Amino acid sequence: EPEVTQTPSHQVTQMGQEVILRCVPISNHLYFYWYRQILGQKVEFLVSFYNNEISEKSEIFDDQFSVERPDGSNFTLKIRSTKLEDSAMYFCALKRESSYNEQFFGPGTRLTVL
Amino acid sequence: AQSVTQPDIHITVSEGASLELRCNYSYGATPYLFWYVQSPGQGLQLLLKYFSGDTLVQGIKGFEAEFKRSQSSFNLRKPSVHWSDAAEYFCAVDYTGTASKLTFGTGTRLQVTL
Numbered sequence: 001e002p003e004v005t006q007t008p009s010h011q012v013t014q015m016g017q018e019v020i021l022r023c024v025p026i027s028n029h030l031y032f033y034w035y036r037q038i039l040g041q042k043v044e045f046l047v048s049f050y051n052n053e054i055s056e057k058s059e060i061f062d063d064q065f066s067v068e069r070p071d072g073s074n075f076t077l078k079i080r081s082t083k084l085e086d087s088a089m090y091f092c093a094l095k096r097e098s099s100y101n102e103q104f105f106g107p108g109t110r111l112t113v114l
Numbered sequence: 115a116q117s118v119t120q121p122d123i124h125i126t127v128s129e130g131a132s133l134e135l136r137c138n139y140s141y142g143a144t145p146y147l148f149w150y151v152q153s154p155g156q157g158l159q160l161l162l163k164y165f166s167g168d169t170l171v172q173g174i175k176g177f178e179a180e181f182k183r184s185q186s187s188f189n190l191r192k193p194s195v196h197w198s199d200a201a202e203y204f205c206a207v208d209y210t211g212t213a214s215k216l217t218f219g220t221g222t223r224l225q226v227t228l
Contacts, residue, residue: 004157033215042118043158043204043218056214091157093216103216105150105158 003027003104004094012112016081021109023075023092031095032075033103034067036060036088043091049075082113116140116209120219128227129197135190135222137205146208147188148216149179153201161203164188175199200226 007022023032034046047057049067066078075094079086089110093103119138127133139145146165150158162173169181179190188205205219 035216035218042220043206043216045215045217048214058215093158102160102163104160107155107157 003029004092004106006090006092006106006109008109009107010110010112012114013082015084015113019079019082019111021077021079021090021092021111023077023094023106025073025075025094027096029094029096029104031103032067032069033093033095034077035091035093035105037091037108038085038088046077079111082111084113087111087113116207116217118205118207118217118219120203120205120222122222123220124223124225126225126227127195130194133190133192133195133199133224135203135205135224137188137190137219139186139188139205139207144181144183147179147181148206148208149173149177149188149190150204150206151175151201152204152221158204161190195224195226197226197228200224 003026005024011019013019032049035043036046037043045058047061047067048055064080069075089108091108092106095103117140121136148163149161151161152158161177162171162179164171164181170178172178177190177192179188181188202221202223204221206216208216
């Protein structure tokens, strides 16, 4: 039974468009993360989110990115104006309060920017 | 800078043969160490983790890993590989100790021949 699902599985968009990627936790989690993996490169940390605020973000996570948990359940990553270089696989990860340091990853959303 | 190195991009082994995937991390206080596996179309599944204590850790699917402080390594091993082990394997490190983010290696793609 997966801890987390992500929607959509694949998103194709035009450069300059806004996209919203969604992460749906199956059970109660407190810590949320977004990572991305550009094709052929390593998985990179983007942002961590706890108690409805960002706890840490990387240099990649600039002003065009934002995260929120609007309904107290889904966790979203918004890219305001997509660029070609945003094309990547985006992974959501979750951590329970009780699972020290263990992050459960979703299956990912493949974003293609044309 | 904190980094994780997986020197082998692609490894091919025969079914039934032993396997060792290498992982080195940059020097520092002992971090928390993880191995994840990614099958095609799937998310990242945790194989095993090391926080402290016994330097040989056992994971799921018959995998084990050994932490060697002197070599800053955390190599993944399996005595007898099965065809279903074909996947991408990622070593990851939590340098923060607070589960705020993981630093990943570039991954090793394992191919298993019958």
